[in-house]
Amino acid sequence: MNKLHSRDIQKVWTVQERKISAVHRAGAVLEPGNWKDYDPFLLLMEDKFEKGAFDIHPHRGMETITYVIDGTINHYDSVTGEGGKLQSGDFQFMTAGRGVVHNESPGEGESVHLLQLWVNLPQKYKMVEPRYQNIHIEDAPIRHEEGAHIRVYSGSSGSVVSNTLNYVPVTFVEMNIENGASVIQDLPGNYNGFIYVLEGSGSFGGNNVQAKKGQALWLGAAGSEPSLIQVTATDQLRLVLFAGVPLKEPVVARGPFVMNTEEEIAQAYADYRNGKFISQ
Numbered sequence: 001m002n003k004l005h006s007r008d009i010q011k012v013w014t015v016q017e018r019k020i021s022a023v024h025r026a027g028a029v030l031e032p033g034n035w036k037d038y039d040p041f042l043l044l045m046e047d048k049f050e051k052g053a054f055d056i057h058p059h060r061g062m063e064t065i066t067y068v069i070d071g072t073i074n075h076y077d078s079v080t081g082e083g084g085k086l087q088s089g090d091f092q093f094m095t096a097g098r099g100v101v102h103n104e105s106p107g108e109g110e111s112v113h114l115l116q117l118w119v120n121l122p123q124k125y126k127m128v129e130p131r132y133q134n135i136h137i138e139d140a141p142i143r144h145e146e147g148a149h150i151r152v153y154s155g156s157s158g159s160v161v162s163n164t165l166n167y168v169p170v171t172f173v174e175m176n177i178e179n180g181a182s183v184i185q186d187l188p189g190n191y192n193g194f195i196y197v198l199e200g201s202g203s204f205g206g207n208n209v210q211a212k213k214g215q216a217l218w219l220g221a222a223g224s225e226p227s228l229i230q231v232t233a234t235d236q237l238r239l240v241l242f243a244g245v246p247l248k249e250p251v252v253a254r255g256p257f258v259m260n261t262e263e264e265i266a267q268a269y270a271d272y273r274n275g276k277f278i279s280q
């Protein structure tokens with residue numbers, strides 16, 4: 001373990017929450033448009049909303065990771081033809097592939113607080129069959145450490161491995177760390193990644209950068225060596241960490257479609273208009 005390259009924190013920023021509508025507030029943890037810097041991630045929104053914030057809509061060429069921080073959301077999708085319910089600590093990994101049509105909404109009079117991360121798909125997987133993986137909090141494996149527990153939703157943490165299927169290798173863990181305790185998360189050196197602090201505060205990386213609730217931290221590069229990122233809680237800390245292999249491909253994104261070329265985007269809109277979008 002002591003051969004792992006200890007990563008620094010490259011930058012820290014504070015997420016600004018904005019009012020989108022009377023029933024929806026949102027903050028961009030990862031602002032869209034920074035395709036090269038955030039590769040393989042496209043954007044991450046923190047949303048707080050009630051019924052009516054979103055309507056039924058399509059996606060192609062990417063995946064979404066939805067993580068419910070608080071509340072309950074009902075989802076409907078074109079793959080199963082029905083839906084399900086996600087509650088606090090539950091997670092959904094939706095591979096849109098060649099096309100899904102879906103909707104997400106809290107129940108009448110309820111609200112939900114969640115994170116939605118868009119993960120890009122490489123050219124060879126953009127048109128794969130859609131796939132939904134719903135993982136409820138009690139089914140996520142947990143790594144226990146002194147003063148800490150780490151839920152492993154995708155990838156691995158130490159010797160604890162998630163069985164979530166990935167097209168693009170992605171690590172997604174949630175950490176709860178008591179004040180004064182430390183956790184070391186191992187990561188392949190070529191992964192890009194970041195941390196978002198949900199509660200409390202901590203000290204992060206080899207350069208001991210301080211951050212608190214509502215702040216995000218981009219992990220410094222590690223070259224090709226195996227690496228680690230160190231986290232120490234300075235106040236009861238809850239965070240999520242996402243990391244993944246960069247694709248290094250051109251990104252053309254329009255609305256809910258993320259492809260490699262303008263022609264593929266035009267095709268996605270044409271297929272959606274012509275009813276050729278969803279698998280029959």
Ligand code: MN
Pocket residue numbers: 057059102
């Ligand atoms: Mn969507």
